Amino acid sequence: MNAVPVDFSAASLLAGSPSPLGATWTGDGVNFAVHASGAARVELCLFDDSGEHELVRITLPERTENVWHGFLPAPHGVPGVVYGYRAHGPYDPSYGLRYNPNKLLLDPYARAVVGKFQWNPSLFGHLPEQPTEQINTADSAPYMYKARVVQSEFAWSEDCPPAVPWRDTVIYELHVKGFTKLHPGVPERERGKFLGLAQPAVVNYLKQLGVTAVELLPVQAFVPEEFLAKRGLVNYWGYSSLAWFAPHPDYGVEDPVAEFRTMVKALHAAGIEVILDVVFNHTVEGNEKGPTLSLRGLDNAAYYKLDSTNLSRYVDRSGTGNTLSIGHGAARNLVIDCMKYWVEEMHVDGFRFDLAAVLGRDNAPFRTDAAFFKAVANEPSLRYVKLIAEPWDVGPEGYQLGRFPAGWSEWNDLYRDTVRGFWRGNPGILGNFAERFAGSSDLFRASGRRPTASINYIACHDGFTAYDATAYEQKHNEANLEDNRDGHNHNLSWNGGIEGSTDDPAVIEVRERQIRNLLATLLLSQGVPMLLAGDEFGRTQRGNNNAYCQDNEISWVDWSLAERRSWLTAFVRQLLTLRRYAAGLRRDTFLKGARQVDREHKDISWRHPLGHELNAGDWHDANARAIGVLIGHAFTDPYGTPNGHLLFLCNAGDQPCDFRLPAPTTGVVWQIVFDTSRWRANDLGDRLGAGQNCVVAPHSCVLLADGDAPSTIRSGFSLKT
Incomplete structure (x- = not known):
């Protein structure tokens, strides 16, 4: 950086130019x-x-x-x-x-x-x-x-965006500070910083796990809200933005801008994309009683939605006191210019938009053809980046899942709730489970969108981690100093019989089955899977389902768990390997339940434990807790011809379930790939033929492959290392 003269007494301004801002x-x-x-x-x-x-x-x-x-x-x-x-x-x-x-x-x-x-x-x-x-x-x-003032030069050399197709994308949501703060392979000075994510130990871990994109919680400069500061807390997640173009200074060692670029370059070299969680719906300036820090003092009426009946007050569709006036050209241009900057100058690969329904409102109800969506589509540099909506806000008709434009994907909270509900044994949801597993065509097909429009997840930064969904039935947010009133109560979790930590081996066993069930379902489903950082080894937040203000061990990833639960990480790694092998698990088009010419099975069929396809009565059986999914044409041979089948058997009940197996490909047998009730699925050498039964233990799932599947898949997963 150039030395800046201290004596500005002789400084004067010429006319300059109104652009760029x-x-x-x-x-x-x-x-x-x-x-x-x-x-x-x-x-x-x-x-x-x-x-x-x-x-x-x-x-x-x-x-x-x-x-x-x-x-x-x-x-x-x-x-x-x-x-x-x-x-x-x-x-x-x-x-x-x-x-x-x-x-x-x-x-x-x-x-x-x-x-x-x-x-x-x-x-x-x-x-x-x-x-x-x-x-x-x-x-x-x-x-x-x-x-x-920042100089744009950086030694990008041959940096190239990985440009991973949506169908092949696996997202890993992480917090820049929390992911590396306790990482033993990161130098102390770089822990919790952008440079920490650029460390080979971190990049290699992500690459070997099999994720293709990191989705970073907010990295745009933010400050804690005043009420948190008075309590001695911070806004750890970062959803209190102040400067949308600037990397958060606390994530830098010396130069946050250059260090962010260094991080992006290192991840790109490993084939990993960088997606930013951006907060373009509100700022930290809050409501009419809030501070004057930037937009409010420059052009309050242009940048914020004001109450038309009382212009001294703000429209609040974000739950934070104010709402960006995206219908105004100045506000919209600010957001578009910001996105272009992060893509063109910082080389990011996409954006996840917090409370994205705000961006589709203009000055009226939500519209798929809102001005902001049109503006994004018309920008050449934004045409091919990944766009992900959190498809709701707190305004009227705020829930807009499935209504975003073509080219956008959306966080699918119905997927999370349905899968959690199924595995905790909720009644009457077989049909919903099947719809979510198959890509949520009920949400996206009618508008001509694809299964990849659905971002599937079982846990994210907001709510229980995957492990906590198996260990807690109640939130435990006392550390937030709000008398445990904050955070939602609809957790759809099951603790196995004991709340929180326990030494009971029976409870530990059922929890380990449940987390494997959740992760297996996620990574075998159609759509784009998103993992929460640390879920692959059972990270816990001690039952806190709203840890937005916990910049401490509650939120930081505990890397000692990666050693203690290496069996779970290995399971996730092998599931992601299977997903890469099996093109039938990551389709660009929706499954139709149709039989291909000269093929023995449909592209997908739903199986009753007795062996037949589910009928209307089966779908509406409120007591049913088991379902089989036959995935036809899961693989392709070297010539591109579809072959091989997978059979996913799920038993969310508390009793063993005998599944009668459908006929595999002629002349071959079914082989167990994994069984979440066993430490090692392939050590018994299970081979099962047509008409035989496969016993699925309580709270467990089994995946089988037929003889046309690749041998590396049929050899089975090792669930314990």
Whole structure:
């Protein structure tokens, strides 16, 4: 980074350009441009390198439509300059105007942030504990982040996006800090940082596990909400964004921007894509009683949805106090520009959008053809990135699963709830289980979308981990200091008879079966599977199902479990190997239950334990706890001809179940690939012919392959190492 002159007394601004927005190094100076449509004047404030001392304020000399701009020539205008804005204008919340030049404002397009953020009464545009109409004249600069001018150069060399097709994608959701904070293979200085994820020990683990993409919890610069800070807690997950272009400074060692790029480059070299969980539905500025940090002080009425009956108040469809006004061009352009930056300059491969229904609302109810979706589709650099929606918000008709545009995939919480419900023994859900296992065609087929539109998961950052879903029936969120009121109560979990940790071998055994059942179902289902980091070795959050504020061992991945439960990691690794072999498990089109010409079995059929295909009465049998899934044409031979079948037998009941086997391919027999009730599935050499019975133990599932399946699959899984 270039040395930045400390003496700005001789600095002056030329007219500059209204585009691009943000602070842009041109080679001979820095162009500053900021949207502030209602401002009467905007000042550029320059700071020392630490951001602690404000050195000079210079009014931006030009305004083009709604953009204020100016050009700072070298030697004053160079990469590394630290800056912020002050916007002068009317302070009248009743008209949606909240200009207050006493508040230092972070550039919405800031590429990097400097200094420390500290909650203080001066951060608020109004006087704390007073009506919001009373302006607060205290200077907020000492407590605010500042922006740093960033140079775009980086030695990407031959970095190439892996471009993994959706059908082959396996997503691994992780937290940058929590994943490496306790990792023994990461140097102490890099634990919990972007560079920690770039370490060979971490990258090799992910590659050997078999995942193809990491989905990172928010890495855009964020700050904890004030109520958490007062309790001595933080927003660990990061869903309290302040600067969408800037990597979170706490995840950097020295230069978060360069280190983020280093991480992406290392993961790409291993064939692993990087997907960002982005928060474009709200900011940490909160409701009308919140602080003035950036968007509120620059153009409150453009960037936020305001109550049309009372412009001093905010529409809240995020549950956090405010909602981005995506229907306004300034807000929409900010999001699109941000996405382009992360793709073009930071080389990310996709985005998962938090509370994405907000983005489809414009100024009306949710629409598949909303302006934001059209804008994304029209951007060449965004045309081929992965787009994943969390398909709901807290507004009216907020649940929109299955309604996002073509090209988008969606988190399918119905998959999670149905699979958990089935394995805990809920009655009357065989049909729902079959629909979710087969790719959720009821949600996506009618609009011409594919099974890959469904992101299947049994656990994510929000809620119980997979292990906790087998060990706790009640949430245990006391550490969040909300008297265990936070977090949802619909966990669809079963503890095996004892709540929490136990030494009872019978309970431990049933829990181990259940977690294998959940993971096996997930990785054999149609659609795109997503694993929560650590679920492959039974990570626990001690029953906390809302650990958003726990930056400690509750949330950090305990890598000692990887040693103690290596058998479970091996099971997941082998399931992912099977998924790569079996094209029939990762289809681009929905299963039809149709028999292919000259083929013995349908592409999929649902089997009763007595051997016949399920009929209408079977589907509606509320007492049924067992189902078989015959997957035809699961593999292909070297010439591309479909062959080989898989038979997945599931028994969620508390008694053994005898399944009569359908006829395998002529002249061959069924062989057990794995049985979740046994440590080692292939040590008994089980070979079963047509008409024979396969006994499936309680709370267990068995996978069989016929003789046309590859021998490496038929040889079975080792469930204990």
